[in-house]
Amino acid sequence: MIDLDISDGLAQVVLNAPSRLNAVNDGDLRDLGAAYDEAERAGVRALVLRGEGRAFCAGRDISGVDPRDDDVIGYLGGKVTPLLKRMAAFPAPTFAAAQGASLGVGLGLLIATDVVYVAEDAKIGSPFAALGATLDSGGHWLFLERLGAHKALDLIYTGRLMTGAEAVESGLFSRALPADELVSTTVEVARKAAVGATEAFLASKRLIQRLRDERLALWESVDLENAAQAALCDTDDYREGFAAFQEKRKPSFTGGRPAA
DSSP: OEEEEEETTEEEEEEOOGGGTTOBOHHHHHHHHHHHHHHHHTTOSEEEEEESTTOSBOSBOOTTOOTTSOOHIIIIIIIIHHHHHHHHTOSSOEEEEEOSEEETHHHHHHHTSSEEEEETTOEEEOGGGGGTOOOOTTHHHHHHHHHOHHHHHHHHHHOOEEEHHHHHHTTSSSEEEOGGGHHHHHHHHHHHHHTSOHHHHHHHHHHHHHHHHHOOOHHHHHHHHHHHHHHHTTSHHHHHHHHHHHTTSOOOOOOOOOOO
16 A cells, blocks of 8 residues: 655655555555656655655565466566656656565665665665565665675575665665654655755766766766756756855745756
């Protein structure tokens, strides 16, 4: 079950099936995509993804899956990957608050989110060896990119789960927080982003994605930064930011698109 709440420019998307540790089935994937679509139509300026109960998301709900006729490519390639790409392209800053287990597809949901805060005692890793399966939803990329080959394969071979604190210390995610502060802190940060300079945030989001995916060199990156800065000159928020600085007051950003 997926819940959506929109208030003051902030969307909160909630995985709400705590009895199954928010493990997702096909219907949940459709509903999650629909929630992001609705949030985009509403013009929100930030989004928080979180899960109810003891876990963020324990991955795919395999309780009724028969491996003899499981359409893995249809599920992962046809349903999960398009959803993750859609989440990653959301046109506003996105934040995730992850407690308990974040495994498989659940880990992929975090990879597809801009900023990830985890509970200090969260559980991150690849327990799939016990199923005769392998890590999916971008997990290999994340572990190799942030941990290196030896640590990545150590986690995969052993099935050991990192704590949230260890995951942040290793560079996987943004911040580790006490579990009882996780959601409130994440929402507070997202609310501040929701009244920020949205187009400037999106310029950086696009730049980071290109640097990651295209492996751009320093001076290529500088050229892209220059072009992004020039494009922002035509936005109301850029002009408001400069005016506020010059007038020694707090800026009031509208998050608007480039002015005509």
